[in-house]
Amino acid sequence: MDRISALRNVEEALADFESGEADLRATERRVVNVLRTYATEFEDDQLSVYRASGTDEAEGVVVVAESASRARENVAERVETDESAVEVRELS
Missing domain, CATH: 1.20.5 (Single alpha-helices involved in coiled-coils or other helix-helix interfaces)
Structure with a gap:
């Protein structure tokens, strides 16, 4: 798009x-x-797009980050939840 x-x-x-x-x-x-x-x-050799799940607040949140672990951190900070409750998957 x-x-x-x-x-x-x-x-x-x-x-x-x-x-x-x-x-x-x-x-x-x-x-x-x-x-x-x-x-x-969004294309960048260093960054990927990740979609979160795990809690109601994190569900469907999309972030751009350099790694899955950084994506989890970003989502957890954004929705103010524990990072261990957040899962992310890379979108292609």
Whole structure:
């Protein structure tokens, strides 16, 4: 997904929210999913994209990091949970 497509999808999500076709939670999910899709296309030889699971707060969180262990640390810090409760898998 390129930047223009991502912005267009976010704009559509906001339009649905403004018209009452979607509530805040659904709008947040759509916007986050757009960002996740955009992030998975982020390319750098040193970095990879990881999706987290393990706790409700960590579920589905996507981070870009240089290793799985650093990705777990980033997620744990972001959702304020113990790192041992977080699992990550690399997205391809």
